[in-house]
Amino acid sequence: MSTTVEKPASPAAVRPNEPSTLKKAGAWARRAPLLPALIFMIVVTQLPFVGTLIISFMNWNAYYPDERGFAGFDNFVRVLTDVNTRDAIITTIILTASVVLVSLFLGVVIALLLDRAFLGRGIVRTMMITPFLIVPVAAALLWKHALFNPEYGLLNGVLTGLFGENAPQPDWLTNAPLLSVIIALVWQWTPFMMLIILAGLQSKPLDVIEAAQIDGCSNWQIFRHMTFPHLRQYLELGGLLGSIYIVQNFDAVFTITSGSLGTANLPYTIYQTFFQAQDYGRASAAGVVVVIGTIIIATFALRSVSSLFKQEGSR
């Protein structure tokens, strides 16, 4: 920490091609503003993960404090052979993949619409962003009580309005619990995807596309060979950032279905193991499994972000 006290010397000391005697002081002067943030992050985020790793190898249930001890790989074996965990892993994959793919698809379509000039484009854009700006818990409550409710929810209300007395009145949350959660999440995440794709569309090289138009390329050819390849990295970015956020989703599952009827994803299951069963060892092992899963996704995410990043750097 003593290094943070060393304040940067004169600006001249840190300019490139400086004398070597000043180099060391200059390097520390450069590092000084970074250190508080870096140390804070290491302490607050890395140490708990080390803790999780240690506890995952321990036999530790808060209900049986006397039996605490080293458990080896027992927790991992229990986590990976447990039917609930396997179901949770499958649910997490289905939930994440469907929400990301559907919202990405809708995001592309809507971004293509919003890329055109029409009356009230700004208003439509603002309307599209609104779902993303509803607090997730509030959005989940809204869907559960005001929209999905079989007796007085808006969805069935609209069905009655359209088809009269004999309209079908499905009980959304009982008949299709996972689909209901997916619909609510797609509604919240489509704006996110739309914003990223729209940013991609608006940064496409217009001069090249104009040249292609003059050369007689069709709209489809332009989309297929120019717009789409340009959009690819934005699609990747949207897909991967979306995956990282949705893999971790807790609010919607917790609020809409309380993890019942096959909607319990990994974060919810870990929360349950930890909060209700008080089985710390097993909850930690499940946490480690999630970390490993996320690292696999994150490796691709980092590659995608760093490719955008390199482009920017070479500009």
Next chain:
Amino acid sequence: MTATADAPPTVTAPAETAPAPRRRRRTNAAIGLVAWMVGLIFVAPVIWMLLTSFHSEPDAATNPPSVFAPLTVEGYANFFGADGGATPWPPLLNSLTASIVSTAFVLVLAVPAAYALSIRPVEKWRDVLFFFLSTKMLPVVAGLLPVYLIAQGLGVLDNIWLLIVVYTSMNLPIAVWMMRSFLAEVPGEVLEAAALDGCSLTRSLRTIVIPMVLPGIAATALICFIFSWNELLFARVLTGTVAQTAPVFLIGFVTSQGLFLAKVCAAAVVVSLPVLIAGFAAQDKLVQGLSLGAIK
């Protein structure tokens, strides 16, 4: 796009080279219509939430929906405790405290860090930047238990300062990435020229860098505020009755039976209002923040 908008309608361009302006304008009108419909579908649940929050409880729970029922602020009055329920003010104030204080901490830590990663970069600054990003990718739920146990050991469970520290670590990587991308836009030549003219470091920071990135700092602050305000999992696990935040309160009060739809909608509107305001204010920079500065 602009060329088609002000082209005279009488012009008939050869069809082989480019579509006629009139035809393209009609296509654009059709696209506009579709876009409006899609936008309305997406905003409809929010409009419905707003409308229901101003209906009386019996009018809110009808099938088919009574769209034109008389408006009332009963739902809001009930949410704020008129029906004898718990008052939402302590949780709202807790949320406000946690969000604002953690955002302030984030900025104090992130702005200098971003400076050391962009304007006068440390060696291996890319690695440092990706370290920050990698912490954001680790699932929150995996760190939950140790944080809980440490907090229990220190006796700081159900304390708003615990949430402030957690939210600071949650938002710091986002802020570092965002601020770095804003600071990278400050032209190096200007700073060099200022240094040559004998402008001190603090002075060039104060008079050149800070004014240039002020909109960026504001956008970063708004996005950190939104993420802290929305957070549920940590707040649910780490707080109890004293430090509970608005999302935790929101989940708790729905357990009551009977007609409560207007009250729930009023609650959802009140709790979402700060985020809506912050989000619309940061609208232009929203993408940049959400993509961690990868998109300008």
